Amino acid sequence: MSLAFRRRVKRIAAFAQHAKAIFADFWAMQHRHRLLRLRKLYSRSRRDMREKFRRTHTGEECSEQLKGNINKMRIIEDLHTHTYYSHGKNGPRDNVLRALELGLEAVAVSEHAGGNMYYGVRGKKLERLNAELAELRREFDGRIRVLRGLECNVMNFGESDIPKDRSEYDVIILGYHKGIPPVNRFARHILFESFGGKSTPRRNTESLMAAAEKGHADIISHPNLYLTLDIPYLADCARQLGILLEINSSHVSLTPEEIKTIHEHGAGLIIGSDAHVSSRVGDFANGIESAKQAGVLNSVVNIEL
Secondary structure, X not given: OOHHHHHHHHHHHHHHHHHHHHHHHHHHHHHHHHHHHHHHHXXXXXXXXXXXXXXXXXXXXXXHHHHHHHHOOEEOEEEEEOXXXXXXXXXXXXXXXXXXXXXXXXXXXXXXXXXXXXXOOOHHHHHHHHHHHHHHHHHOOOOOEEEEEEXXXXXXXXXXXXXXXXXXXXXXXXXXXXXXXOXXXXXXHHHHHHOOOOOXXXXXXXXXXXXXXXXXXXXXOOOOOOOOOOHHHHHHHHHHHOOEEEEEOOOOOOOHHHHHHHHHOOOOEEEEOOEOXXXXXXXXXXXXXXXXXXXXXXXXXXXXX
């Protein structure tokens, strides 16, 4: 191998090394720019989400005209509220006082049942909640009915964590939720679909209503929120079982068309605030607007026009 050839190979290798370094620096710079853009977009998205949450949970989402229309209606009861015993902000007394201020006849504290890994109320905490509700019931007797509710979870196909003896509860709500231990095949399906996995509306509905029938549920909470349901079939089953379907005012999970379908199939409708702060107890603005758009407001069981 000649000296000239070796020098040429050495120059080519040096050039290649230099080019590789330049490309690496360029790629790193582009990568940093991409990261910065993503961080900005993420921060903006988080700010938007926080602002939307704040507006929704303080009632700012509804227009002044809608607020005026709501003032002409009478909200009878709010059966879906939460407290700091699960993942709410205020206590049961705060919810009762807010309901009393609004002139409601009844309010239920419907905390998450023990099957939920994240928010379930169980053990000593459940005992303290029950004792506080019993005290509030005695204190406000004759002024407002303080109800003991429970928001239960579908745990397996046709199975839920509704207590076997449900006589201790005034209201049993049932629905699909995140936070269910994925210890069986259907629970894993709930987990995957709730995060965007394959949807099976008919099977989801069959499981939900089988569990509702077995546990004698009163209300199905936020249909279509985490798992997609077969709305006509859901409505038919709910009508036959005498179970109310919720128009959730915090999570508007049903379109006006779906609400209208439920009404046409003869199932009962109820609005729930799903309040996680006491200021939102009885805040039915979003639910009322959805019912109005569907043309079924006069059929909602806990609203008087």
